[in-house]
Amino acid sequence: MSMEIAIPQAVEQENYLNKEYGVWSWLLTTDHKRIALLYLISITFFFFIGGFFALLIRLELLTPAGDLVQADTYNKLFTMHGMVMVFFFLIPSIPAVLGNFLVPLMIGAKDLAFPRINLLSWYLYIIGGVMMLHCMLTGGVDTGWTFYAPFSTNFTNTKIVEAGLAIFVVGFSSILTGLNFVVTIHRMRAPGMTWSRLPLFIWAHYATSIIQLLGTPVIAVTIVMVAAERALHLGIFDPRLGGDPLLFQHLFWFYSHPAVYIMILPSMGIISEILACFSRKRIFGYTFVAFSSIAIAVFGFLVWAHHMFVAGMSVYAALVFSLLSYAVAVPSAIKVFNWTATLYKGSIHYDAPMLYAFGFLGLFTIGGLTGLFLAALGIDVHVTDTYFVVAHFHYIMVGGAVMGYLGGMHFWWPKISGRLYPEGWARLAALIVFIGFNLTFFPQFLLGYMGMPRRYYDYSHMPEFQVLNVLSTAGATVLGVGYLLPMIYFLWSMRYGKPASDNPWNAAGLEWKTASPPPTFNFEEEPVVTWEAYNYEELDAPHSEEVPVAR
Amino acid sequence: MARNVDALYIFLLIVCGMMTLLIFVCLVYFSARFRHRPGVRAEQIEGSTPLEITWSAIPFVIFMVIFAWGAVVYFQERTPPTDSTEVYVVAKQWMWKLEHAEGQREINELHIPVGRDVKLIMTSQDVIHSFYIPAFRMKQDVLPGRYTVEWFRATKPGVYHLFCAEYCGTQHSGMVGDIVVQEPAQYEAWMNGGSTGPLSATGEKVFSELGCATCHRNDTQGRGPNLNGVFGKPVQLEDGRSVTADENYLRECILDPGSKRVKGFQPIMPTFRGLVSEEQVNALVAYIKSISGTKAGDSGKASASAAAPQPAAKAQPNGSQVQ
Numbered sequence: 001m002s003m004e005i006a007i008p009q010a011v012e013q014e015n016y017l018n019k020e021y022g023v024w025s026w027l028l029t030t031d032h033k034r035i036a037l038l039y040l041i042s043i044t045f046f047f048f049i050g051g052f053f054a055l056l057i058r059l060e061l062l063t064p065a066g067d068l069v070q071a072d073t074y075n076k077l078f079t080m081h082g083m084v085m086v087f088f089f090l091i092p093s094i095p096a097v098l099g100n101f102l103v104p105l106m107i108g109a110k111d112l113a114f115p116r117i118n119l120l121s122w123y124l125y126i127i128g129g130v131m132m133l134h135c136m137l138t139g140g141v142d143t144g145w146t147f148y149a150p151f152s153t154n155f156t157n158t159k160i161v162e163a164g165l166a167i168f169v170v171g172f173s174s175i176l177t178g179l180n181f182v183v184t185i186h187r188m189r190a191p192g193m194t195w196s197r198l199p200l201f202i203w204a205h206y207a208t209s210i211i212q213l214l215g216t217p218v219i220a221v222t223i224v225m226v227a228a229e230r231a232l233h234l235g236i237f238d239p240r241l242g243g244d245p246l247l248f249q250h251l252f253w254f255y256s257h258p259a260v261y262i263m264i265l266p267s268m269g270i271i272s273e274i275l276a277c278f279s280r281k282r283i284f285g286y287t288f289v290a291f292s293s294i295a296i297a298v299f300g301f302l303v304w305a306h307h308m309f310v311a312g313m314s315v316y317a318a319l320v321f322s323l324l325s326y327a328v329a330v331p332s333a334i335k336v337f338n339w340t341a342t343l344y345k346g347s348i349h350y351d352a353p354m355l356y357a358f359g360f361l362g363l364f365t366i367g368g369l370t371g372l373f374l375a376a377l378g379i380d381v382h383v384t385d386t387y388f389v390v391a392h393f394h395y396i397m398v399g400g401a402v403m404g405y406l407g408g409m410h411f412w413w414p415k416i417s418g419r420l421y422p423e424g425w426a427r428l429a430a431l432i433v434f435i436g437f438n439l440t441f442f443p444q445f446l447l448g449y450m451g452m453p454r455r456y457y458d459y460s461h462m463p464e465f466q467v468l469n470v471l472s473t474a475g476a477t478v479l480g481v482g483y484l485l486p487m488i489y490f491l492w493s494m495r496y497g498k499p500a501s502d503n504p505w506n507a508a509g510l511e512w513k514t515a516s517p518p519p520t521f522n523f524e525e526e527p528v529v530t531w532e533a534y535n536y537e538e539l540d541a542p543h544s545e546e547v548p549v550a551r
Numbered sequence: 552m553a554r555n556v557d558a559l560y561i562f563l564l565i566v567c568g569m570m571t572l573l574i575f576v577c578l579v580y581f582s583a584r585f586r587h588r589p590g591v592r593a594e595q596i597e598g599s600t601p602l603e604i605t606w607s608a609i610p611f612v613i614f615m616v617i618f619a620w621g622a623v624v625y626f627q628e629r630t631p632p633t634d635s636t637e638v639y640v641v642a643k644q645w646m647w648k649l650e651h652a653e654g655q656r657e658i659n660e661l662h663i664p665v666g667r668d669v670k671l672i673m674t675s676q677d678v679i680h681s682f683y684i685p686a687f688r689m690k691q692d693v694l695p696g697r698y699t700v701e702w703f704r705a706t707k708p709g710v711y712h713l714f715c716a717e718y719c720g721t722q723h724s725g726m727v728g729d730i731v732v733q734e735p736a737q738y739e740a741w742m743n744g745g746s747t748g749p750l751s752a753t754g755e756k757v758f759s760e761l762g763c764a765t766c767h768r769n770d771t772q773g774r775g776p777n778l779n780g781v782f783g784k785p786v787q788l789e790d791g792r793s794v795t796a797d798e799n800y801l802r803e804c805i806l807d808p809g810s811k812r813v814k815g816f817q818p819i820m821p822t823f824r825g826l827v828s829e830e831q832v833n834a835l836v837a838y839i840k841s842i843s844g845t846k847a848g849d850s851g852k853a854s855a856s857a858a859a860p861q862p863a864a865k866a867q868p869n870g871s872q873v874q
Binding site: 372380381459 | 556559560563567570571574575577578581582585586587588591592593594595596597598599602603606607610614617618620621623624625626627628629644677678679681683685686688689690691692694695696697712714715717718719720721722723725727
């Protein structure tokens, strides 16, 4: 790893990558930037594992008959795909990699508030990850990532407790990251970095951290209860033991719905940064975009039971949760409108990060609007638990969160690695991902409204669904190529990429006012902020050519 | 019902299509019109509160229309008409067991007549399942330990898919079947072949075999409440609450008699959990309903005798659904 990054030029100044070498300098580091890279490697590993499962799922569904794998194997594949992607990729992805790297840099701090806890959170992630890998290699789990009781507690023979424990542990990693961000953002902003001058990326991470802190303990408690019913036969969820299966769903979604916002909010933060930079403008309606993040975090806790409209819940409860679900749609709509308005009278550049941002806008819009269908009680009865839902949340989580993540990785790659990625390849990859994604998931909306249920391994009873499934599988292979490309050229650029200047995009934000890659303590001197966020007017003013960027 | 769902769906497609179009046209137009040109600088715009309010308020109003419309359709979907034909459903890994009130039993196949309201009273023997008929746009989870209700009216004869929509284990995707919608004449012919007698009659047999009648006598002298006419009526409980004696209440009384004991009676009834199968519970419930005069098993008589309990049922239109 460190050899890869070692930069050949003798004149290269000291930075966080070349300060120390050797395995221990990485494994015992407390530098938030190095920990971010540790996370980057780990989540990329899990992303490709989860992606491999997805590919097998799509291959199985190429034909109506269940002919590639056995039913139990298929059930384990979609379970593992969900668990790995949600808990080991999406939730840590942006916060633990880009957030870890950028939060201190963006607010002008030397590091996060608790550097050792930050390292601890990575170790917890690795322990949870190793447990999950062990669980998968020794048999896996077949409940779906949703663990619905009483199937999970008293009917399946697979490794529920071990998988639950892995998620329990990785949950603490998520809590600690959130805690670190909240304290850092409150206490460690550089002089002059007021709340109203914070980049929207920081606002988004602040909102995310609150959800991580308040929501994650609930899933931990729920897992403990599942384990208790399974191992000790305490009657909590299974009616045969006197329990209530709906209780499980309430507890599960109380965390797992806000978890969706853990995945998408940081991505929204990235989009705000990219759109401002590549249209050379202050973001339209800064205050509204910032507070819509907080509103999403708050309202996000009040909508969990919209996953349960046909679960056997009271119709009046359903009414309330449907209403609140529309309430949470408003701040998301506000964001989309403000982003669109930001482009107006801008000076728009089409570099790869911006292409990902456009992709995000399109896909998130479709994902968000199809959410309106699902929140409409009368329609949800028909489309819930079908491929419509699968398509909807992939538009949000893959079309939204992953597009944002990739956009962010390209945008800040020069800062992270000190090298430029190959722009042509990056634009090509963005296009491939966009096309592959739509080809994979758009047909699933149609399948869903036609009535194809989720988690079906064999659809020989209804062969009319095959054409759309073939399209979807074809799309998945394209998408797979789209995801492999960035990994290849990022690795390539670490050795062969052109060295990046401190601020290759001429972007606003403190992270661009230090070296690429930054020194271990981020800034040579503590920065003092005297300007508003997104001061592109000053950056692009003709006289700024002569004044070198402060460092 | 399917038509109502589709109407809302099409409305949403149009509304969302327009919103998508609006955003996409702006995106494409802005990014083409304002693309970077050497020497031209971006014009800084701080934002606009009136604009923010506009684009918060207009979507909010649209959302509320969708919400209200969705809620209306949902209440239709969730409120079975009082004189529906009843079918008891027992789900298990990985099979649907259906029993008509008239006594016909089926597996993974349900015959229903065209044009008649059909109400399913469903429970599960093991894990959660979901009874889903895409063509009717209807779905309801089927839970162990309680009844859930689903209803529909088929308008066209034919064979429609029945799916289990809640993941339930290995053969989840094998838990599929057919809904066979027949013309009334065909349906009658099918119905007359090989029945074991109405479900309520089976229930009556179970009732006497288990000796229920020793306590639940036909007069006021029994150690348990007289069950004649109890279905659909409010019941005063020992702890002061009042509940409606719907299917779920009867079921709970059989399996967990202590939990909602009727006022004035001693807690002497033993639980029948584990002693009776789900099918027997269904038969007992059907029997108790039959002696209450609401549902006699053959729906032909139902409309005449439904006159009396209807006000009670109207006061609590969702009584049997709300759990």
